[in-house]
Each structure stands twice: as structure tokens, then as C-alpha cells.
Amino acid sequence: MVFKTKIHGGPGCGKTYYLKEIYRDFIKEGYKPEDITVLTFRKNVADDLISAIKPYTKLDEKEVKKHVGTFHSICLRLLGNPYVIDSDDLKVFDDSYGYNFSKRNSGAEESTRSGNLLDLYTWLKNTCTPVEHWRRYPGSDKIILPSNQIKKCFERYEKYKKHLKGIDYSDMLQNVLNQKIPLDTPILMIDEFQDLTVQMNQVFNMWVETCKYVYIAGDPNQSIYGFFGGSPDFFTKWEAEEIVLDETFRLPEPIKNYSQDLLKCNKMTAPEMKAVKTDSKVIIRAYYEAKE
Numbered sequence: 001m002v003f004k005t006k007i008h009g010g011p012g013c014g015k016t017y018y019l020k021e022i023y024r025d026f027i028k029e030g031y032k033p034e035d036i037t038v039l040t041f042r043k044n045v046a047d048d049l050i051s052a053i054k055p056y057t058k059l060d061e062k063e064v065k066k067h068v069g070t071f072h073s074i075c076l077r078l079l080g081n082p083y084v085i086d087s088d089d090l091k092v093f094d095d096s097y098g099y100n101f102s103k104r105n106s107g108a109e110e111s112t113r114s115g116n117l118l119d120l121y122t123w124l125k126n127t128c129t130p131v132e133h134w135r136r137y138p139g140s141d142k143i144i145l146p147s148n149q150i151k152k153c154f155e156r157y158e159k160y161k162k163h164l165k166g167i168d169y170s171d172m173l174q175n176v177l178n179q180k181i182p183l184d185t186p187i188l189m190i191d192e193f194q195d196l197t198v199q200m201n202q203v204f205n206m207w208v209e210t211c212k213y214v215y216i217a218g219d220p221n222q223s224i225y226g227f228f229g230g231s232p233d234f235f236t237k238w239e240a241e242e243i244v245l246d247e248t249f250r251l252p253e254p255i256k257n258y259s260q261d262l263l264k265c266n267k268m269t270a271p272e273m274k275a276v277k278t279d280s281k282v283i284i285r286a287y288y289e290a291k292e
Helices: 015-028 043-056 071-078 087-097 117-127 131-136 147-164 171-178 198-208 253-265
Strands: 003-009 036-040 068-070 187-190 213-218 241-245 247-252 274-276
Touching: 003 015, 015 036, 015 043, 015 187, 015 213, 015 241, 036 043, 036 071, 043 068, 068 071, 071 171, 071 198, 087 147, 117 131, 117 147, 117 171, 117 198, 131 147, 171 198, 187 198, 247 253, 253 274
Parallel strands: 003 213, 003 241, 036 068, 036 187, 187 213, 247 274
Antiparallel strands: none
């Protein structure tokens, strides 16, 4: 039996702090750091998790990172830390076939409109979209390579990676899925769950089957990676005991009220929550025009 819990709270409600306290309680109960995986999507959030959890482990940061980090870092470890191809490898591939894999856009959102072949390849993996439907990529109109060569290009890229005995960023998750590699801890915690991509959610659902305790924390209204395949539905539709954190320690009351009014205008909902009282006029003037 898997004990499932999801923690729902708006900005500044202490979702990360709540997970940290759960982690502490498991350690007090006799579980070891190597029994608990804590992860998230973004590296900066993962760094915050590592800093918050490290005091409870009595381990150095390198050891903590074995079980606390991003989806990609945990998957890479489960795969045995294989060689990850770098920009020099991509340049050699480009020079061999005249592609543009090595000229990659650095921004996540910009990458979905860049027209770069590796960005397209990664987007297909993140969204679990078959290569035959590559035109669904938001930047498909910027792809220079003729459409009848896209599939052949990616086949060559896969062959090239095998030749190097290496993987790329998107393979870290996909290979775990393909090889059906289970999580190696009985406890799984995920922060910022609303940011998960389709690919990450598939890994998550596979791992849940082998866990004893699963905790997720998130806020569907803070989902910002739709362009990358993320969806708040993964959080809202996951069936589990729900804990709602109903007080924000970050937002002044006028900001909280205004943001909830905006959500209502868009026919979206959010849990009612208390906010920081203030006598100052945080919002002087604001206009919002709802679309029909």
C-alpha cells in the first residue's frame, strides 16, 4: 500500500518548509537519508532543498545530492552516471551532417521557439510527442531543415550518441522510463509539482508504484512550464489525501486579494488564505480586461 499526500498552498504558504518538516520527522522515526528522495524540476529550487535538508542528514553536500536534487540528477544517478555529451560533441555532429544542434538557445522558454534542432528534439521528449508530429513544436515555423529530413536527422543523432556511448539531457529521464528503473528509496517527496512535464510525470507515476510514502507539494496557479510540456492537471488529478496550507507569509493582503480576483476573472480557483496585514497601499492603480 502506498500512502499518498499532496500539499496545496499559494505563494509563500510554506510548502517547501512543510516538506522539510516531514523529512525531519522521518529521520526522527529512524529512517536514513538514503531512504528518502526529495526532488524538483528547477535547479535553483533543488539547491534550496539541499540547503534546507542538509542539517538533518549529518552528511556532506555531495552525499546529500545523491537523493536530493532535480529529476534529471536523480535519474542520471540511477542510470549509473553515464557519459553526458557536451557542446564539443554536438559541434562534431553538426560538422558531419551540416545540422545546427550545437547552436542551442540557453533560455528554457525561448528554446521552444528557437528553431534549433536540439531544442525541437528535447521538446518532443519533454512532451512525449512522436517525431511524426514535430510540427506541434511552437517554433516549428523556424525549423530550416526540410520536413522530410527531420526523422532521419534524429535517427542519425541517436546513432551518434550510441557511438559515443553517451546520453543527452532528455535521455536522463527517457532511459529510466525505457529501462523501467524503479526509485531506490521507499519515500518520495516532490516540490513544485505543478512544473512537471509530461515526461517527468510518467517517471513519477512509475516510481510511485514501488514507494511506501509519496508526498507532493505545489500550486496549480503557479504552473509556468506549459510551453515545455508542464501541466497543473498532473497535480489536481492525482488522487491523494490533500493538505491545504491557508496562510501566506509572503504576500501583503492587497496583493493576495487582487491576485485571487484575477484568477476568478479567468474562471480559476484558489484556496482561501490569510495574508500579511498592511496599512500601506501596495497597489495604487491596476487595470485588467478579461477576454471573452
